[in-house]
Amino acid sequence: MKQNNNNTWISWNENLKHNYEKIYSVSTEEELREVIASNEKIRFFGSKQSSADIAAGTDALIDMTSYNKIVSYDYNRRTITVQAGIILSELLEAIESVGWCIPCLPDINTITIGGALATGTHGTSGKLLCEYMTECRLILADGSIKTIDKDNKLMDAVRVSLGMLGVMSTVTFQCEPEYILHVKEKPENDKEWLPKIKSRLKEHNFLRILWLPHTDTGYVITGDKIDSNKEIVENQGPKYLKHRRTVSKILYKYSHKFPWITAIANKIIAKAFFNSKKEHKGSLYQATVTKSRGSTLELAEWTIALDKFPKVFQELKTEINKWSNKSFIHIPMDIRFVYEDKSWLSYAYGQDTVTMGCVSRNAATADTYEAFKSVEKIFIKHGGRPHWGKRFTAKDPQLSKVYPKWEAFKELREKLDPTNKFLNPYLTELVNAKVVVNEIA
Ligand SMILES: Cc1cc2nc3c(=O)[nH]c(=O)nc-3n(C[C@H](O)[C@H](O)[C@H](O)COP(=O)(O)OP(=O)(O)OC[C@H]3O[C@@H](n4cnc5c(N)ncnc54)[C@H](O)[C@@H]3O)c2cc1C
Secondary structure, X not given: OEEEEEEEEEOOOOOOEEEEEEEEEOOOHHHHHHHHHHOOOOEEEOOOOOOOOXXXXXXXXXXXXXXXXXXXXXXXXXXXXXXXXXXXXXXXXXXXXXXEEOOOOOOOOOOEHXXXXXXXXXXXXXXXXXXXXXXXXXXXXXXXXEEEEOOOOOHHHHOXXXXXXXXXXXXXXXXXXXXXXXXXXXXXXXXXXXXXXXXXXXXXXXXXXXXXXOOOEEEEEEEEEEOOOOOOOOEOOOHHHHHHHHHHHHHOOOOOOOOOHHHHHHHHHHHHHXXXXXXXXXXXHHHHOOOOOOOOOEEEEEEEEHXXXXXXXXXXHHHHOOOOOOOOOOOOEEEEEEOOEOOOOOOOEOOOEEEEEEEEOOHHHHHHOHHHHHHHHHHHHOOOEEOOOOOOOOOHHHHHHHOOOHHHHHHHHHHHOOOOOOOOHHHHHXXXXXXXXXXXX
């Protein structure tokens, strides 16, 4: 096991920095268990791609990225077991190589499985990634190991738990046979796509809308399962489309100083990059997940019950189109759909859910990005739930109102981690944890 001492932990987009005393890089479950048992306070991180301050902030840290092996396949059950530090791209390539898939994927492949599960990472037109987990081995604060399968009553609490109940060691996923999607993309006026959400969710296997704030337009992406041999007329649009993120970054360069620039930049970006129709086919992974990003960004994302979405959307649109405030929003606001589940801290607990992203292309100036505040205010007012891995300010009082199982989760956390070993300052405030005696000492 490697150990590095005394340095600074820095998140992917450099917005979070923490001094630490020791970082352990583990590659076996026994090392992971030993490190957890022998430290009074500890956090653990994957690819450091969360904007929320949930991954570090304690003197001792575990880098999970060397704990990254495929443990086994079960070809009869169509399951795969992996160590939790594996990068999503490696897991997906491994299951595609045997003709399987996980049918709902996020738009990023560089994150670790542990980080993705802990934060309720999701895609669209399916369930959260963690809902496809059928078993995990959880290392508790005392160093003991609990195997939790889908029939264990703890599973609903563990799936999304921000590493506050324990560290996921190995994880088993239920896969499905791989399928090919026929993907079509086109711009539509807000008046057209908004009322069609429910019918499109029934009609298509995949639905995602990249909303282009300040343009009255959504870029609608649908996908339908087709026979893999079916010929389609491929149209990937003009070649220059691949420069969209770089051009956006340039156009938004001074938008923190002059927020109104955003409204003009968005009109240019919408015309140049979201005006053409596209058509292509591929697996869910190949056809819909972004494989490379040239620059960092800062993200927030809010979620709301499907039935409430049209009202929240209209209110948000009115608010950000007022030139009296500074809530101009960079393109795109990613609108996706997640089906109801029972995981206690899931965005989709008890309700079909819409998720809406909010991006600042300038990560360094994110603190001045008024849009994060306006979006949070509107979603909170309507009972929205924040993405755990992204930027938000809501804490225990607000979260207890929107998560029916919030108090149950807090009780369980106190029982499994009575000395608050797994809490950093951000998480302590998030769950309003009582300070325990050995923390003061
Ligand atoms: C460009 C970009 C695109 C994104 N796209 C999406 C998207 O499409 N959908 C979506 O839902 N989210 C998305 N996210 C959010 C992202 O999926 C989460 O922030 C995810 O947690 C990042 O994984 P990571 O490996 O970087 O985890 P980290 O940020 O390193 O850690 C996140 C949390 O997981 C905990 N953790 C890590 N490993 C374990 C473990 N083994 N056991 C228990 N807890 C653990 C950490 O302690 C921390 O609390 C995106 C983020 C970025 C930057």
